[in-house]
Amino acid sequence: MNTTHEFQAGEPVHINSLNIVCNIEKELGSGTQGKVYSLISPDNTQLVLKWYFPSMATKEQYDILKSLIQKDSPSNRFLWPLALVKTPNKEGFGYAMVMKESRFKSFSLWLSRKIDPSFKVLLTACFELVQSFHLLHSKGLCYQDLSLNNIYFDPENGEIRIGDTDNIVVNGQDKGNVIGTPKFMAPEIIVGKALPNTQTDLYSLAIILFYILFLNHPLEGKIESSIKSLDLPSMSKLYGFEPIFIFDPSNDSNYPDPAFHENAIIFWSIYPDFIKRIFIRAFTNGITDPMHGRVRETEWQIALLALRDSLYYCKRCGSENFLATDSFVLEKLKIPVDLGGVNPDNNVWKQSNMAKGVQSNPLCWNPKCKTMNTHILNIRIDDRLFVALNHDTKLFLHHIDPDRKYDFSNPIAEVSRHPTDPGVWGLKNLSACTWKVGKANGDVIEVYSKQSFSLVPGTQIDFGTSKGVVCY
């Protein structure tokens, strides 16, 4: 049994920079770069060791790791290298990192429908992905090999983890061993015009978001189903040389094939217009103009959160639906109403809610329900945000303080029920501040911490940092 670059259970591993000695527990897996082992550490923190195969244990990789360890992780969502590990009786090197908790699952389980997350969970995961990559890119780093294989999520709450961080490099530098997986690679890389950079990361991110929300690849439509053997040359053509968005408003040659791409058709008919427009841009301008045409992380963040905030539960069947807030959101996001060059007879446009002039909520998408939901309680904050008020809705600093955008650390409000009258809903003050509430009848009252006020349309709330009004 060769022992020069592989470990056995029980073997000690000295992690000098952390001043600890661990022992190998067992091999967790093996990839193309090396093997991963779980470690038993003296203080019981769950650590893992990744040890490279000799051909992958290059000086380049060593330098990349050293550099990553010196920088801090952009956030706790990344499974970041903690320490380089070398050991006298083993060839090459490896690194230690915190183990990914078992609650985090692969997105492949969602795609194969083995797990059943809600829209809220999926949108939370999508938001966290975008936010994490925004933080990574802000540090001048790029991921390079982004795909569904290196990200994970907790199906209970949407929290994510990002693995395989050992290929992350400084943007613009010509380093690294891998350049990507064709389905997720930017076309300019596939055709050989560019190497990975933050712009190509943005493209991969858009593909991932589409996969998660539509359960289909954005470039796999009729053209994909006509390919008999999907090998490298046909992948290069489909994803690189001739990429066509399945919902391209000016080109329906790659429209989804109902035999294989039913999911895309179903989900495209459910989501509101504003998010579809962003995806259209991501895969039209985003393909033809790598430098300036891609959707930026801040745009995704705003749109995904607006989408999540617009979720409400159908009164009849309980399915999650989206409030019709298109004109409001489009204006706030400054998304041009005119798609530019769109053919009004084209399928994609005809399905659009804007074309149908829909202002009221669409029918519940659940085929067994199809109810028209009206009078959904919601709160409009500062004419900036629109949040549906459901039995489980919580508001955060993100919602009420323009200086604390994306702060979801602690809820400052939650929807509550009246203690004696179950038909009456309220909003409970979970913050330390006192709210000034203007009731619909004109009275102004103070709502202290831990108190609730009834949610009646027309009620105005002064949170201190912003003002809201209850509507339906």
Added chain:
Amino acid sequence: MTLPGGEISKRELHFIWIVDCSGSMRDDGKIQALNYAIKEAIPHMQRESENNIQANLLISALKFSTGAQWIIAPTRVNEFKWTDIEAKGETDLGQAFLLLSEILRIPPMTERGLPPVLVLLSDGQPTDNFKDGLEKLLSEPWGRKAIRVSIAIGEDANMDVLQRFIGDNERQPLLARNPESLTKYIKWVSTVVQTASARPKSQQKYYDGSISNVDIPKPPEIISGATDVW
């Protein structure tokens, strides 16, 4: 909370074990090592397959000695079971190639699939006209596009024939000199190569218009320090 739609549609990926069970495989525990190695690989294949969003893995197997027979029809990875095979007879590789060429047609192959993976395991010299069989196999489009891998069991194997099966000078047959190496190579071939067919991962930085239709990562490095050698 159930969302609409269904599972993402996957393409069929046929994975075929082509196993030499000629008389010489009885020596030195070779056939036992092979039976063990294939069984060992099954849980790894299942795990790998779970993470694969593109491929619907179907495993089948044929054996050849005097003549060739299919022993396992295409089976879903979660239902795949390997029954130990015994060794006896000649080495009719050409027959095996002919059988392969018959199923690598549409039908029974699908109109929408991924390059199949063909794994040839052999320990010796073919005793029939393998060239004609190989030509027939490669004349089928699915045969040409298939990822062909070969593992030589022991040093008496005819590497030249195995190389011809691969048909790509960039890759060599894998030589398993002992049972541990055989287990490792079989595990590698059943996991990494399977996913390479479904999601090729480029190790090169520049698209060089390479002729190979699938990028296959390097096989695991096995430094031979073992005591038993075939």
